[in-house]
Amino acid sequence: MKTFGEIQAIREETRKMLDLRVNTQADTKEKHILVCHGTGCTSSKSPKIIENFRKIIEEKGITNVRVIQTGCFGLCAKGPIVIIRPEDTFYAHVKPEDCEEIINTHIVEGNRVERLLCKDIDGTVVQRLDELNFYKKQKRIALKNCGVIDPENIDEYIAFDGYQALHKVLTEMSSEEVIECITKSGLRGRGGAGFPTGKKWHFAKIEEAEQKYIVCNADEGDPGAFMDRSILEGDPHSVIEAMAIAGYAIGANQGYVYVRAEYPIAVQRLKTAINQAREYGLLGENIFGTGFKFDVDIRLGAGAFVCGEETALLESIEGKRGQPRVKPPYPAHKGLFGKPTVINNVETLANITRIILNGAEWYSSIGTENSKGTKVFALGGNVMNVGLVEVPMGTTLREIVFDIGGGIPNGREFKAAQTGGPSGGCIPAEHLDTPIDYESLSQIGSMMGSGGLIVMDETKCMVDIARFYLDFTVSESCGKCTPCRIGTKRMLEILTRMCEGKSSIEELNKLEKLALNIKKSSICGLGQSAPNPVLSTLKYFKDEYLDHVSYNKCRAGYCKALCNIVIDKEKCKGCHICAKNCPVNAISGDIGKPHEINQSICIKCNTCISKCPFKAIHTETI
Amino acid sequence: MEEEKNCVEKRLTKEMDEILNKYPRQKDSLIAILNEIQEKYGYIPKQCQMEISNYLNMPMAEIYGVITFYSRFTTSPKGKYNIAVCLGTACFVKGSQSILDRLKERLQISGGETTKDGKFSIDEVRCVGACGLAPVFMVNDEVYGNATVKMVDEVLDKLEKVEM
Numbered sequence: 042m043k044t045f046g047e048i049q050a051i052r053e054e055t056r057k058m059l060d061l062r063v064n065t066q067a068d069t070k071e072k073h074i075l076v077c078h079g080t081g082c083t084s085s086k087s088p089k090i091i092e093n094f095r096k097i098i099e100e101k102g103i104t105n106v107r108v109i110q111t112g113c114f115g116l117c118a119k120g121p122i123v124i125i126r127p128e129d130t131f132y133a134h135v136k137p138e139d140c141e142e143i144i145n146t147h148i149v150e151g152n153r154v155e156r157l158l159c160k161d162i163d164g165t166v167v168q169r170l171d172e173l174n175f176y177k178k179q180k181r182i183a184l185k186n187c188g189v190i191d192p193e194n195i196d197e198y199i200a201f202d203g204y205q206a207l208h209k210v211l212t213e214m215s216s217e218e219v220i221e222c223i224t225k226s227g228l229r230g231r232g233g234a235g236f237p238t239g240k241k242w243h244f245a246k247i248e249e250a251e252q253k254y255i256v257c258n259a260d261e262g263d264p265g266a267f268m269d270r271s272i273l274e275g276d277p278h279s280v281i282e283a284m285a286i287a288g289y290a291i292g293a294n295q296g297y298v299y300v301r302a303e304y305p306i307a308v309q310r311l312k313t314a315i316n317q318a319r320e321y322g323l324l325g326e327n328i329f330g331t332g333f334k335f336d337v338d339i340r341l342g343a344g345a346f347v348c349g350e351e352t353a354l355l356e357s358i359e360g361k362r363g364q365p366r367v368k369p370p371y372p373a374h375k376g377l378f379g380k381p382t383v384i385n386n387v388e389t390l391a392n393i394t395r396i397i398l399n400g401a402e403w404y405s406s407i408g409t410e411n412s413k414g415t416k417v418f419a420l421g422g423n424v425m426n427v428g429l430v431e432v433p434m435g436t437t438l439r440e441i442v443f444d445i446g447g448g449i450p451n452g453r454e455f456k457a458a459q460t461g462g463p464s465g466g467c468i469p470a471e472h473l474d475t476p477i478d479y480e481s482l483s484q485i486g487s488m489m490g491s492g493g494l495i496v497m498d499e500t501k502c503m504v505d506i507a508r509f510y511l512d513f514t515v516s517e518s519c520g521k522c523t524p525c526r527i528g529t530k531r532m533l534e535i536l537t538r539m540c541e542g543k544s545s546i547e548e549l550n551k552l553e554k555l556a557l558n559i560k561k562s563s564i565c566g567l568g569q570s571a572p573n574p575v576l577s578t579l580k581y582f583k584d585e586y587l588d589h590v591s592y593n594k595c596r597a598g599y600c601k602a603l604c605n606i607v608i609d610k611e612k613c614k615g616c617h618i619c620a621k622n623c624p625v626n627a628i629s630g631d632i633g634k635p636h637e638i639n640q641s642i643c644i645k646c647n648t649c650i651s652k653c654p655f656k657a658i659h660t661e662t663i
Numbered sequence: 664m665e666e667e668k669n670c671v672e673k674r675l676t677k678e679m680d681e682i683l684n685k686y687p688r689q690k691d692s693l694i695a696i697l698n699e700i701q702e703k704y705g706y707i708p709k710q711c712q713m714e715i716s717n718y719l720n721m722p723m724a725e726i727y728g729v730i731t732f733y734s735r736f737t738t739s740p741k742g743k744y745n746i747a748v749c750l751g752t753a754c755f756v757k758g759s760q761s762i763l764d765r766l767k768e769r770l771q772i773s774g775g776e777t778t779k780d781g782k783f784s785i786d787e788v789r790c791v792g793a794c795g796l797a798p799v800f801m802v803n804d805e806v807y808g809n810a811t812v813k814m815v816d817e818v819l820d821k822l823e824k825v826e827m
Binding site for chain 2: 080081083097117118119120262263264265266270296302303304337342343345421422423427459493495497501506519561596644645646
């Protein structure tokens with residue numbers, strides 16, 4: 042249990058020690074080696090890198106260097122990432138065996154390890170983090186602490202104004218003022234639907250009940266999206282603090298974080314953070330001596346996409362099958378265990394403390410007229426800089442894909458960007474200049490969604506992408522309502538036949554009709570939005586559908602049943618690389634002479650296409 | 664044989680008691696209990712379901728309904744090497760379907776199934792969060808990034824040689 046005075050003392054003392062994290066001119070002999078310990082870098086052995094650094098430092102008796110595990114830096118494509126501060130040197134693709142060289146050359150001798158320095162898309166060597174084009178157009182609010190602090194050390198969070206917002210609301214603001222501040226800021230739900238957060242809190246506040254709840258929705262099921270996970274892994278306290286603030290605002294004293302069990306690192310960080318906050322008296326009884334009581338518990342999900350829908354999530358916390366409830370009543374009226382409940386997404390909550398501290402006007406000055414603040418996107422797919430980006434609302438898709446994302450690899454063309462996951466749509470090149478906000482995206486047939494942004498190049502077949510999403514929806518449909526349970530299955534069957542060249546123009550019409558009906562008649566958001574990938578691709582890429590149903594042709598050369606892989610005899614130099622890489626030995630030919638693919642053996646895995654140095658291999662319609 | 668079976672049952676009952684006693688006898692404990700059992704045994708044996716049913720005073724059918732609803736829970740054991748192929752969108756557009764197809768072809772099983780000898784099983788998972796390394800597959804906890812069909816073959820060749 043700590044008093045506010047003690048918290049302030051920790052804040053000042055730790056902040057001094059951490060100045061070198063944010064100030065490249067910091068006057069210190071100390072150095073901090075920051076190693077990304079998010080899921081992406083962990084998969085490529087960053088824990089081993091941390092271990093090696095610590096071992097070498099101890100062996101050499103170096104005392105002025107600390108090794109810190111941080112959350113995601115964002116540029117996952119360059120992982121594992123090591124950053125040395127205060128000079129801000131950015132080392133990319135570091136391997137555990139590189140640690141010794143970094144310590145010897147960088148720390149001991151004071152020189153940079155040239156070969157490990159990060160290179161930008163144009164090949165220029167980047168000396169400092171902020172020189173990277175990837176970071177130039179970003180604005181970090183929700184991700185402010187990610188990659189700066191050690192998420193498992195509450196003192197570091199406190200050093201960067203942690204728990205100041207909670208103290209401010211508890212001692213200086215009434216609950217009405219808190220809600221008014223959030224309403225004025227213009228913050229809208231970042232889970233996808235974009236409901237105004239202040240309004241949601243207000244509805245729960247005016248309910249009279251002995252017990253109310255705050256629920257944090259961390260059931261990030263959208264495939265290819267990892268914003269919420271990165272926030273929980275990199276800055277868990279910001280979510281816990283915001284939940285306490287929300288609790289104060291609506292009059293709740295219990296919060297639940299519903300998080301996917303598939304996110305072990307995030308779960309563990311959250312547990313650590315909750316325990317630390319309890320120890321410091323920032324959760325529990327009588328917080329800051331104000332009489333306000335609030336606690337947070339974790340509830341694990343078990344792999345059901347539909348549980349991201351708020352009422353299904355509540356059912357799941359109650360220990361049942363995660364089937365959505367019919368609304369109304371809305372959760373603010375009758376939610377968890379029948380009590381008024383506010384459900385906020387992780388990213389929404391991560392914005393709260395900054396709004397309280399910097400004011401509603403500051404926040405509403407960022408973004409567009411109806412969409413304020415920033416949005417975090419998980420940029421993935423066929424784009425150079427795969428990673429996590431946070432941009433002000435109103436940034437165009439082109440800026441995200443080309444300026445921040447660095448464009449499309451292998452000299453290919455941009456074909457579409459997919460936002461909103463299985464509930465969203467594909468945006469074609471002609472809409473690249475659309476500013477990203479809730480309204481513009483839904484106008485062009487997609488949606489903001491939780492923030493997955495997948496870029497696709499010209500080799501992707503849009504019919505197959507629609508099939509992919511429907512396959513997802515079918516396996517994730519909870520089965521409660523008929524349109525979603527049966528309708529999506531029929532849609533998937535039609536799309537599968539199209540990809541196999543067994544469909545007809547009549548079926549195409551049926552597909553469209555089905556899609557519109559399912560959209561209108563499903564109970565929950567999952568079913569209502571499930572046809573979106575089909576409808577948006579039908580809108581922008583109808584020619585491709587017509588090709589499939591009328592001519593059994595896939596112009597992208599993707600659908601296996603409709604294409605063969607062939608070698609261009611003119612371009613083939615006979616280097617034999619394709620044959621060496623072919624897993625089924627379907628390619629033969631003498632070195633120096635054009636090679637050939639045996640179509641009866643070929644499994645169409647496309648490995649040869651990606652390996653050919655002369656771009657001599659391509660797909661061809663049968 | 665009979666004796667051995669009794670012995671296993673007894674052990675399971677004892678371990679189950681330890682797990683169950685950690686949780687309050689409320690319906691909302693169910694998913695947490697199932698998560699712990701799944702983690703510990705790799706699946707949820709029928710005997711455990713019966714013990715939970717007694718403990719929470721819930722019908723077996725309801726428990727079974729919950730187990731089958733969530734993809735994380737399984738009622739049959741996974742293989743010694745559980746190979747999970749990421750079918751998240753980022754991996755999919757980078758060719759994870761070919762990886763999955765090859766695995767199915769080599770092992771002659773579908774997603775969610777286990778080979779007869781109990782050595783391999785295939786899981787189709789949605790986003791393991793390593794989108795920077797797409798396409799990705801995992802063998803138990805080890806992640807294989809920037810995967811190719813050839814890599815699948817190499818990994819399988821290696822594992823097939825390992826004695827059970």
